[in-house]
Amino acid sequence: MGQVSTISSVATDQPVAETPRKRVGRSRRGRERVPGEPRKIAYLYILPVFVCYGLFVLVPMVQSGWISFFRWDGISVGTWVGLNNYVEILADPQLRNAFVHSLVLILFFSGLPVLIGLLLVGIMSRARIRGMTFFRTVLFLPQVIAMVVMAVIWKWIYAPGGVLNRALEVVGVDALTRPWLGSFTWALPALGLVGTWMGFGLCMVIFLAGAQSIDRDLYDAARVDGAGPLREFFAVTLPGLRPQIAVAITITTITALRTFDLVYLTTSGGPGNATTVPSWEIYQRAFLTGEVGSAAAIGVVLTVIVFAVTVGIVRLGERRHT
Amino acid sequence: MISRTERALNYIVLSAFTVVVLLPVGLLVLTALKSAAGPSPSFGFPTSLHIENFVAAWNQGHFGSYLKSSAIVAVSVVVVVTVVCTLAGYAFGAMRFPGNKALFYLLMLGIVVPYEILIISLYYDFRALSLTNTYWAMILPHIGLSVPFGTFWMRAFFLATPRSLVESARIDGGTSWTILWRVLAPLARPAILTMIALVFMWTWNDFLIALVMVSEDSLRTAPLGLGYFQGRYTEQTSLMAAAAILVATPVVVLYIFLQRHFIRGMLSGAIKG
Numbered sequence: 001m002g003q004v005s006t007i008s009s010v011a012t013d014q015p016v017a018e019t020p021r022k023r024v025g026r027s028r029r030g031r032e033r034v035p036g037e038p039r040k041i042a043y044l045y046i047l048p049v050f051v052c053y054g055l056f057v058l059v060p061m062v063q064s065g066w067i068s069f070f071r072w073d074g075i076s077v078g079t080w081v082g083l084n085n086y087v088e089i090l091a092d093p094q095l096r097n098a099f100v101h102s103l104v105l106i107l108f109f110s111g112l113p114v115l116i117g118l119l120l121v122g123i124m125s126r127a128r129i130r131g132m133t134f135f136r137t138v139l140f141l142p143q144v145i146a147m148v149v150m151a152v153i154w155k156w157i158y159a160p161g162g163v164l165n166r167a168l169e170v171v172g173v174d175a176l177t178r179p180w181l182g183s184f185t186w187a188l189p190a191l192g193l194v195g196t197w198m199g200f201g202l203c204m205v206i207f208l209a210g211a212q213s214i215d216r217d218l219y220d221a222a223r224v225d226g227a228g229p230l231r232e233f234f235a236v237t238l239p240g241l242r243p244q245i246a247v248a249i250t251i252t253t254i255t256a257l258r259t260f261d262l263v264y265l266t267t268s269g270g271p272g273n274a275t276t277v278p279s280w281e282i283y284q285r286a287f288l289t290g291e292v293g294s295a296a297a298i299g300v301v302l303t304v305i306v307f308a309v310t311v312g313i314v315r316l317g318e319r320r321h322t
Numbered sequence: 323m324i325s326r327t328e329r330a331l332n333y334i335v336l337s338a339f340t341v342v343v344l345l346p347v348g349l350l351v352l353t354a355l356k357s358a359a360g361p362s363p364s365f366g367f368p369t370s371l372h373i374e375n376f377v378a379a380w381n382q383g384h385f386g387s388y389l390k391s392s393a394i395v396a397v398s399v400v401v402v403v404t405v406v407c408t409l410a411g412y413a414f415g416a417m418r419f420p421g422n423k424a425l426f427y428l429l430m431l432g433i434v435v436p437y438e439i440l441i442i443s444l445y446y447d448f449r450a451l452s453l454t455n456t457y458w459a460m461i462l463p464h465i466g467l468s469v470p471f472g473t474f475w476m477r478a479f480f481l482a483t484p485r486s487l488v489e490s491a492r493i494d495g496g497t498s499w500t501i502l503w504r505v506l507a508p509l510a511r512p513a514i515l516t517m518i519a520l521v522f523m524w525t526w527n528d529f530l531i532a533l534v535m536v537s538e539d540s541l542r543t544a545p546l547g548l549g550y551f552q553g554r555y556t557e558q559t560s561l562m563a564a565a566a567i568l569v570a571t572p573v574v575v576l577y578i579f580l581q582r583h584f585i586r587g588m589l590s591g592a593i594k595g
Contacts, residue, residue, distance in 0.1 A: 041498055045413035046425065048406040049469045056466025057432045060443035067443065074446065120339070124332045135336045137581045138343055144577045144584060145347075146527040148545040149566045152552055153346045156353070156559065161362035163349065201343050206589060247589060258436050261529040265549055279438045279530075286442045287534060299439030307434050 061303075068297040073290035085297035095298065098276040101188055102257055105277065108192025109199055109256035114248055116196075117203025121211050121241070122233045132208075139201030151265035154194045155181065158266075181267050187275045191262055199252045210244035211237060246317020253309055257302065278302045354563035363559050375564035385565050387540060388547030389572075394457055395543060396525045399464045403472045403521050404514060410469070411476020412502050416488060426477070432470030437463070437531070445534050459535035460543065464528065468521045475587065479513040480506065516583040523573045523584070544569040 068085055072078030089095045129135070142150065157163045158180040165177040180190040218236045227235060260279035263269060269276040269284070278298050286295035353359045354375055356368040380386040413419070414426050444463050448454050483506060491501045507514075532546040542550060548569050552562060577584050 039417045039419055039498065042413040042417040042419040042422070045417070045498075046410045049410035049429070049473055050425070052402075052406060052462075052465050052469050053429060053432055056444065056463050057435065057440060057470075060440040060447065061435060063443035063447070064439045120335060124335055129332055129336065133581075135340055136585065137578065138340045140581065140585055141343060141347070141574070141577070143588065144523055144527075144573050145570050146529070146545050146548075146573065148527075148529055148548045149350070149570045150346070152548065152562060152566050153350050155552075156349065156363045157346065159362050163362075163364055166364065197342070197346070200339070204339065205585065251588075254436075258438065260438065261545075261549075264529075264533075265552060279436075282438050282442065283530070283534075287445070292442060292446075296439070296442055299436075299442060303435055303439050306436050310434050 064296045064299055067293055068300050070293040072292045074286070074292045075290070078293065081293065085294045086301070088294060089297060089301060094273055094276065095281060095294075097273060098278050098281045098298075099301075101275060101277050102259075104188055105192050105195060105256040105259060106253050108189065109195030109259075110249055110252035112196045113199030113203045113252055114245060116200045117207045117248065118238070118241070118245075120204055121207045121237060122229075124208070129208075136205050136208075140205050141201065142198040143202055147261035148265060150194060150198070151262050154262075155266050158190055182271050184271055184274045187267055187271060191259075191266065191275055194262060195252075195256060195259070199248075199255070202251065203248045206244045206248050207241055210241050214240035243317050246313050250310055250313045250317075253313070254306055257306055257309070350563050350566055353559055354567050356560050359559040359563070361557050361559060363563070372560070375560050376568065379561055379565040379568055383547075383551060383561055383565050384539060384542075385544065385547060385568050388542050388544045389568060391457070391541055392526055392544040392569075392572075395460045395464065396522050398457070398461045399468060399525045400518050400522050402461075402465050403468045404518060406465075407469055407472030407476050407517065408502070408507070408510070408514065410473045411478075412480050412498075412506070414473065415477040415480025416483065416506075417498070426473075429470050429473055432467070433474065437467055440467075441531060441534050444531075448535065454535055455538050455541060457541065460528075460532055460541075463531050463535075464525045468524065472517050472521060475513060475517050475590075476510070478590075479510055483509065512583070515580065516587040519576055519580045519583050520587045522576065526573050 067078070069080060069082055070078035071081045071084070089099075159165075160179045160182075164180065168174065168177050178186060181187050183190075214237065218240070219232060222232050222236050258279055259277050260283065263275055263277050263280045264283070267275045269280050279302070282295045282298050282302070284295075285291035285298070349363060349365060352365060352368065353363040355371045355373075356363075356375075357372045414422060440463070445454065448459050453459050487505060488501055491505045496505065526543075527545060528543070529545045529549060532543045533549070536542060536546065539550075548562070548565055551565055555562065
């Protein structure tokens with residue numbers, strides 16, 4: 001899909017559709033201004049964007065980075081503590097766990113949906129599907145519904161008297177019923193499943209579209225070589241879906257890393273600290289418990305992770321592509 | 323070559339997963355239409371459709387006010403971002419100037435940065451300026467957060483416009499300004515539409531920025547209002563369900579009409595998520 005190449009083009013710095021301008025410019029009759037020549041007025045055009053961006057993204061980013069080296073309660077003067085806040089992230093089990101929980105969420109938000117999506121593409125034949133627009137619209141729907149709304153719904157589903165437990169009772173497995181969001185072991189996976197529900201539609205849409213564009217000849221060649229459906233999947237489909245898999249993993253992983261609304265509205269990090277996540281810790285510390293420096297440090301670490309994941313996946317997704 | 327069973331399998335699989343997606347949504351709708359669903363909503367059908375839940379959510383639940391707030395914030399953000407990013411995207415995509423690439427990469431950093439880190443400083447800055455609990459406290463950060471994607475998107479469009487178009491307009495005596503607004507902007511309509519749709523959705527659905535910046539009820543946006551409502555009135559599930567539907571509907575309606583735009587935009591703005 002062309003869109004993926006746009007992202008990777010940002011990463012690898014090759015514009016998608018840029019014709020060589022100098023050549024066209026010079027072939028014109030001499031005029032005062034040759035099309036394609038550097039224009040100072042461009043700076044005026046980008047100025048508004050950079051004012052907004054500078055004031056409300058760059059400045060706060062630098063400020064937060066600066067604050068991360070202090071112990072500050074948000075009211076009185078802060079004290080310099082150097083890298084203490086960062087050390088605390090490694091040393092304090094509560095903070096460590098927040099990041100560990102993120103890893104678990106990534107498995108549910110990203111790993112599972114990607115697997116489900118790939119499985120589906122493997123099962124489904126490449127026949128034209130009538131009404132694909134309808135299916136696509138519905139499958140993608142969880143991506144556009146506000147997280148707040150989904151938190152409300154799933155809180156009901158997971159409630160002790162809620163639909164999930166009732167369904168288990170109806171099927172006859174009463175023993176499995178439990179207070180999902182109140183359980184130290186099950187609260188996090190329960191939240192993870194919400195992410196799975198959100199993400200598998202996205203993966204299906206992406207992979208199905210991607211599978212349509214895989215060269216038929218590759219499948220024919222594989223079949224000629226005597227490959228069965230399984231071999232076909234691993235030899236042709238999977239490599240062919242590389243960029244789509246990269247996009248899907250990127251979107252879902254970042255959603256997992258930045259989860260806040262879901263935790264805030266269902267478990268508040270609980271029971272105990274069983275469902276804390278980095279963004280929750282940031283919120284708590286920056287605005288409730290007066291540990292702004294610590295919050296900023298967590299924020300910096302989160303930013304680095306998100307950045308690394310994004311760039312890493314984009315690069316992985318397009319290496320060996322073409 | 324592809325048997326009927328294979329084709330049927332496709333539909334069965336797709337339908338099954340479609341149902342899985344729709345089940346929670348269905349629960350919400352059913353709950354909103356019951357007179358009083360009680361603390362644990364189920365899939366039972368209501369005896370009659372109790373639309374008054376929506377009216378109650380609007381009035382007693384204050385969601386009329388919350389929706390108005392969301393609209394004010396979202397529309398303001400969309401208008402500013404559209405203008406500002408069209409200008410910048412045009413420059414980045416159609417003009418050559420020193421630092422084009424470097425400045426663009428600087429901007430792209432904004433797509434990757436999670437705003438959880440920014441909100442810390444933004445809050446304390448705004449508080450110092452006595453701007454918390456105002457619409458500005460929500461509008462301004464959202465503008466900052468949306469311009470990286472908006473510029474990326476518009477730049478991609480302008481990069482793809484044929485040079486010949488711009489050149490012939492230039493020969494006809496056009497300046498960069500007139501070329502942009504008379505020649506290229508009409509062509510940019512689909513791209514602009516996608517950008518509007520996505521920026522609107524991200525701004526409308528936001529919870530954290532509103533939560534941090536605003537505590538006055540009159541300013542609460544719809545998602546924030548829902549969260550607040552849920553915290554206080556956990557028993558009134560039917561009212562909450564109606565409110566939730568009110569919160570989600572504008573974006574969903576926009577999505578249904580523009581789903582192709584949404585999907586294409588989100589998948590290429592993969593980093594923004």
